[in-house]
Amino acid sequence: MSEQPTTEKVEKKKVILSAIQPSGTITLGNYLGALRNWVKLQDDYNCIFAIADLHAITVRQDPQKFRQNILNAYALLLACGIDPEKSPVFIQSHVHTHAELAWLLNCYTQFGELSRMTQFKDKSQKYANNVNAGLFTYPILMAADILLYQADMVPVGADQKQHLELARNIADRFNSIYGKTFKSPEPYISRSGARVMSLQDPAKKMSKSDENVNSWVAVLDKPETVMKKFKRAVTDSDAVVKIGEGKDGINNLIGILSAVTGKTAEEIEFEFEGKGYGDFKTAVGEAVVEELKPIQNRFNDFINHKDYLEEQYKKGAEFALRISQRTLDKAMKKIGFIAK
């Protein structure tokens, strides 16, 4: 029998990588469904986070706004509780290995595989006048993001599952040609992530691309805006605050209140027994305002300390380059490129 694994092996934390696009708005749905859980993962895993700015140019960006959005996304990540001392946070375009590995992986990905990506199909309809090649190869860049860090797990929402599956296929294919080079990443399914639905059409997921601004709440929305949006939230005609079929609006509001207060749905139902929807919606709005207040304060603080942000993203990029360069070198060597 072999020896017990060495302590090094036992103690080595698994690597989790995730990234977020700097799209200008981070919604309550992004926060409760993803970001807040990233914060919790920081102690148990080696987390690495990125602002996926290279991904963002698959749709046209206004240069000035884009620059602002990248920095805002960075500040917001820290404001939500990502601690760059624990988990490196970098800006994707600062780390040249991403675009380089993406090119290599382009040559190990089939046209047919990319054509099956449902997000590509949706986006090429939505941006019909700019169906650029980047929109098509976008999942390859995402695969590079993940594989460069030999990530064990990637926290993904339903919309990114197919992309992660593709990253696994690319890794497996490369490994089967050249021997083990990349770790095949697993999805990290969170137990606690809330699925936040639109406040106007609660059958749909909350999304900032919804034209109706009342359907989503941004993490940086002013308190009065948050209150207004919750007061207008769609409910039903039963007037009972209770989880139930055909009560998508109320179910969603109960879910949100539960996510921000930690109360169970039963506790909430009990608390609002005999009360009207008006009171309930006000209570949900107030609880969300309370939850967002410290994040907004920290965000304002960070955005006024650009030198601190710069220090952090530079450190993040240095770390990311060090790790990712090793993987890139290894892959290039296996393919047969001459070492520099």
Ligand code: TRP
């Ligand atoms: N494509 C992801 C999104 O739009 C963002 C992303 C880019 C990402 N690279 C990643 C997510 C790597 C996880 C891992 O949401």
